[in-house]
Amino acid sequence: MLAKIARKCFPRSLWVYHCNSGACNGCDIEILNILTPYYDVERFGIKLVGSPRHADVMLLSGAVTRPTLPLVRKAYAAMPGPKLVFGVGSCAAGGGCWFDTYNVSGGGAKAVPVDYIIPGCPPRPEAIIFGVALALGLVDKKAAPVEMKQVEFPIDMYERNKAWEERNVIYKVLNT
């Protein structure tokens, strides 16, 4: 009980290491923007540290280019566990426009295991705060996969499939 209250009152502060793996500095400016008084993330205990050895979270920005790939892996290995990786921006989340370029490994997920992705080019500061708050459990996830179908099918493929699957039923009926 006391431990639960203590965990609620004194949650862990996330110390953030900002790793630029060939980003265009758009995401980096937004990351620095959330440390300003306007979007003050230090109220959640988030602090920017200079070394991966001090960090709990790696904010990975940029599609991981070929020269930075071993360095990103080294920085990830230098972080003490438990560790989280945030892919900030479309490049780190999925590779951006450079997902299959010859000198880019194609997104942060190809270099290190990315736990949370924050798409956007660059993401709004609010979007980054939302992602961090999602990891801290302060907000609920708002994204969900969307699946839609055109309903006015002149030829109903599903019924045709069903008819094809049940094409031998008539013989079963006749034989009995």
Next chain:
Amino acid sequence: MWLASKIKQVLMVAKPGVVTLKYPFAPHPAPENYRGAPHWDHTKCVGCAGCANHCPARTILVRDLCQEIRVLLYDGARCTYCGRCAEVCPEKAITMTPRFEQATSDRNDITESLELFMLTCGRCGRCYDMEKTNAIDKLGLTGYRYDSLEARTVLRRATDTFQPKELDRTERYERPETTGD
């Protein structure tokens, strides 16, 4: 004397008040004309795949399951919200919504998939090319194909079932698996 200056300092600091946003606890909507995640209107979409052709990140994929059904997949992970798909859409089926809270732990959460019905052209039998068709095959398929019985034999017809082979044939649209090292 020093106390007066301190009081003055406190008053100066207190004057602007708190500027910090209460963002995750209070909503802070995006400004007007903000381009967030795109959204497809499946009732308007005609399946022309113009958005897929114009996407700089090639994050909109179009594949044909059979002749009638075309599937449009949108993977929001590498979408840069540039809005070119909404610009190029002839039916204005794509809108750039002001949604920006797309942070997720699962890459599958920000995908969108549409299953579109494609009509068969009465003249040529096919309104669109299969993805694997090469130029020589295309030459054989052009023209009034229903005119001759010989041409009919090379005409692709609809499949009776959803064929997993057809999905396997479109390996052009798979995500690249090679890493940079």
